Amino acid sequence: MKYFELIWTALFRSRTRTLLTLLSVAAAFLLFGLLDSVRVAFNSSTNVAGYDRLITSSKLSITQMLPYSLTPKVEAVPGVRKAVYAAWFGGYYRDPKDFFPNFSVGPGFFDVYPEYQIPKTQVTAFENTRTGAVVGEALAKKYGWKIGDNIPMQATIFPTGGSNTWQMTLVGIFKVTDAKREGEEKQLVFNWKYFDEANDFVKSRVGWYIVKLDDAGDATQVARAIDAISENSDHETKTQTEQAFNQAFIKQFADIGLIVTAIMAAVFFTLVLLTGNTVSQSMRERIPELAVLKTLGFSNRAVLWLVLGEAVLLLFLGGALGIGLAQVMIPSISAASGGIVSLPSIPPETWAVGFALMLAIGIAVGILPALRAMRLNIVDALANR
Amino acid sequence: MTALVSLRGLTKSYTRGPETIQVLHGIDLDIEQGDFVALMGPSGSGKTTLLNLIGGLDSPTSGEVEVGGQRIDQMNSGQLAHWRSNHVGFVFQFYNLLPVLTAQKNVELPLLLTNLSAAQRKRNAEIALELVGLKDRGKHKPKELSGGQEQRVAIARAIVSDPQLLVCDEPTGDLDRKTADEILTLLQRLNRDQGKTIIMVTHDPKAADFATHTVHLDKGDVVDAPALAAH
Numbered sequence: 001m002k003y004f005e006l007i008w009t010a011l012f013r014s015r016t017r018t019l020l021t022l023l024s025v026a027a028a029f030l031l032f033g034l035l036d037s038v039r040v041a042f043n044s045s046t047n048v049a050g051y052d053r054l055i056t057s058s059k060l061s062i063t064q065m066l067p068y069s070l071t072p073k074v075e076a077v078p079g080v081r082k083a084v085y086a087a088w089f090g091g092y093y094r095d096p097k098d099f100f101p102n103f104s105v106g107p108g109f110f111d112v113y114p115e116y117q118i119p120k121t122q123v124t125a126f127e128n129t130r131t132g133a134v135v136g137e138a139l140a141k142k143y144g145w146k147i148g149d150n151i152p153m154q155a156t157i158f159p160t161g162g163s164n165t166w167q168m169t170l171v172g173i174f175k176v177t178d179a180k181r182e183g184e185e186k187q188l189v190f191n192w193k194y195f196d197e198a199n200d201f202v203k204s205r206v207g208w209y210i211v212k213l214d215d216a217g218d219a220t221q222v223a224r225a226i227d228a229i230s231e232n233s234d235h236e237t238k239t240q241t242e243q244a245f246n247q248a249f250i251k252q253f254a255d256i257g258l259i260v261t262a263i264m265a266a267v268f269f270t271l272v273l274l275t276g277n278t279v280s281q282s283m284r285e286r287i288p289e290l291a292v293l294k295t296l297g298f299s300n301r302a303v304l305w306l307v308l309g310e311a312v313l314l315l316f317l318g319g320a321l322g323i324g325l326a327q328v329m330i331p332s333i334s335a336a337s338g339g340i341v342s343l344p345s346i347p348p349e350t351w352a353v354g355f356a357l358m359l360a361i362g363i364a365v366g367i368l369p370a371l372r373a374m375r376l377n378i379v380d381a382l383a384n385r
Numbered sequence: 386m387t388a389l390v391s392l393r394g395l396t397k398s399y400t401r402g403p404e405t406i407q408v409l410h411g412i413d414l415d416i417e418q419g420d421f422v423a424l425m426g427p428s429g430s431g432k433t434t435l436l437n438l439i440g441g442l443d444s445p446t447s448g449e450v451e452v453g454g455q456r457i458d459q460m461n462s463g464q465l466a467h468w469r470s471n472h473v474g475f476v477f478q479f480y481n482l483l484p485v486l487t488a489q490k491n492v493e494l495p496l497l498l499t500n501l502s503a504a505q506r507k508r509n510a511e512i513a514l515e516l517v518g519l520k521d522r523g524k525h526k527p528k529e530l531s532g533g534q535e536q537r538v539a540i541a542r543a544i545v546s547d548p549q550l551l552v553c554d555e556p557t558g559d560l561d562r563k564t565a566d567e568i569l570t571l572l573q574r575l576n577r578d579q580g581k582t583i584i585m586v587t588h589d590p591k592a593a594d595f596a597t598h599t600v601h602l603d604k605g606d607v608v609d610a611p612a613l614a615a616h
Contacts, residue, residue: 012485292481
C-alpha cells in the first residue's frame with residue numbers, strides 16, 4: 001500500500017490524457033455491463049420454484065404448436081387453478097416496420113393476467129366479438145386507436161382465405177400499472193377461436209399454455225405433472241417461468257451470447273490497442289523518472305510492478321465507473337424491454353467477469369511497458385539515451 | 386584512516402555499434418571516509434563513468450570496486466539496488482525530482498524501501514528538509530521551487546536514509562554562481578558536520594575549491610590525485 005500514492009500520482013501525471021483514457025475504458029465497460037447483464041438474464045435459471053404463473057410450451061421448440069386437446073388435461077392437474085392457451089400470430093400493422101408482439105388468446109386471458117387493468121365490460125366484449133382485439137394503452141396511443149376502430153393486421157405466417165389481411169375490431173384497451181413492465185402495453189391480443197377458424201394452415205393447435213397455480217409453493221411438482229402428461233408423445237412439453245419462456249422466444253431470432261461476445265471482443269480489442277498505446281506513451285515520457293527510482297534502490301521487479309500497477313489501476317477505475325453507470329441504467333433497460341429482460345441490477349456474475357476483464361486487460365496493456373521499464377539501463381536512461 | 390572507496394585496476398568500455406570505446410583505463414584510487422573529493426577533467430575524460438561505477442549504477446568491464454568493505458563489482462543488479470538504497474545518496478545536475486510529488490514526498494522516496502511506518506517516513510523527510518533549510522517547502526511541487534531549492538530537495542532525498550556516501554554529478558552545473566555556492570556550502574557542511582563522504586563531478590574549479598581533495602582525470606586515467614592515488 002505504501003506504493004499506492006506513487007502509482008496514483010504517476011497515473012494522473014497527465015490529467016487530461018488519463019481522464020480521456022478513463023472515459024474510453026468506462027465507455028467500453030458501460031457497454032459490457034449492459035450487454036453482459038442481458039446475456040446473464042438470457043441464460044438465467046429456469047427454476048420454476050416460487051412462481052404462481054407458468055408457461056407450458058413444446059419441449060422441442062416454441063415454434064412447435066401443441067394440441068388444443070391438452071387443455072382439459074392441464075386444467076385437471078392438481079394445483080392448477082386455470083390454464084389459458086395462446087398462439088403466436090406474428091403479424092404487423094400497415095408496414096413490416098410497424099411490428100409489435102401480437103398473438104391470439106383463449107377465454108380467461110385477462111383472469112390470469114390481473115396486472116393488465118381492463119374494464120370488465122371490455123373483457124366481455126372481447127370474448128363475445130369474434131374478430132375482437134385488445135391492445136395496451138401505449139400501443140393505442142402510438143397509432144391513435146380508439147374502441148371500435150378496425151385494425152387490418154397483415155399476417156406473415158398465417159394467411160386467411162388466401163389473403164394476409166386479418167380484419168380485427170378494437171374492443172378493449174388495457175393498462176399496466178407497474179412502470180417496469182410498461183413495455184407490455186405494446187402488444188395486441190385477439191381471439192384464438194377466430195385465429196383457429198380463419199387461418200389456412202393449422203387447426204386445433206395452440207402455441208403455449210399460461211398456467212395459473214393455486215399455490216406458488218407447488219410450482220415444481222405442478223410443472224413436473226403437466227410435463228408428464230405428454231411424456232413420450234410427439235408433443236412433449238416444457239413448463240417454465242414466463243421469463244424463461246420470453247427469453248427462449250427471443251433466442252429464436254438471435255444468439256444473444258454470441259452477439260454480446262462478438263461486440264465485446266471488438267470493443268475490448270480496440271480498448272487494448274488504445275489504452276496500450278497510452279500506457280506505453282506515458283512510460284516513455286517517464287523513462288528518466290523510472291531511472292531515478294532505480295538509482296534510489298528500487299529493484300527491477302519493483303519498477304515492473306509500479307508500471308503494471310498503474311495500468312491495472314487505470315482499468316479498474318474506468319471499468320468500475322463504466323459498470324457503475326450501467327448499474328444506474330439497468331432498471332430503465334429492463335423497463336424498455338417490456339418484461340423480457342428482468343434485471344433489478346447488474347448481476348454478480350457480470351461484476352465478476354468485469355473485474356476479471358479489468359485485470360486481464362490491465363495486465364495485457366501494461367506488461368510490455370512494464371517489462372521495458374524493468375529492463376531500463378540506469379545510466380542510459382538518466383542520460384536520455 | 387581507512388578507505389571507504391577502493392578502486393583497483395578499474396576499466397570500463399562501451400560498445401556503440403561496431404565500435405568499442407574504452408572509457409577508463411585501469412584506475413587505482415582510494416577515497417577515505419570523510420573525504421570530499423572533486424572529480425575534474427575535460428569532457429569525455431570518464432568522470433561520470435567513474436562516479437557511476439562508485440555509486441553502483443554501472444558495472445566495470447574489469448577491476449575491483451570496493452565500497453565500505455563490500456565488493457560491489459561482484460553484485461548482481463538486485464543486490465546492487467539494495468546496496469544503493471542503504472549506502473549511497475545521489476545528487477544530479479538536473480535534480481531529477483519526480484514532478485508529480487511534493488518536495489516532502491520526493492524526499493520520502495528512498496524510505497519507501499525501508500520498513501519505516503508512514504509517520505516515521507514523514508518525520509525523517511521533515512528532518513532532512515530542515516537540514517537543507519527547506520522545512521517550510523515540503524508541500525511544494527518541484528515546479529513551484531527555484532533551481533537552488535530543487536537541488537536542496539534532491540540533497541535532502543540523498544541524505545534522508547543516512548548513507549555514508551554521497552555521489553554528486555555536476556550538482557551546481559545548472560545553477561548561478563550565488564546559488565551554486567550555497568549548494569556547495571551545504572555539501573561542505575554535510576561533509577564536515579555529518580561526516581558524509583562526498584564524491585562530486587564538476588567542471589568548475591571554484592566548485593572544486595569546496596572539496597578537500599581533487600582528482601583530475603584525462604582520457605580515462607587519473608592524472609593528478611594529490612594524496613589520493615593508491616600506492
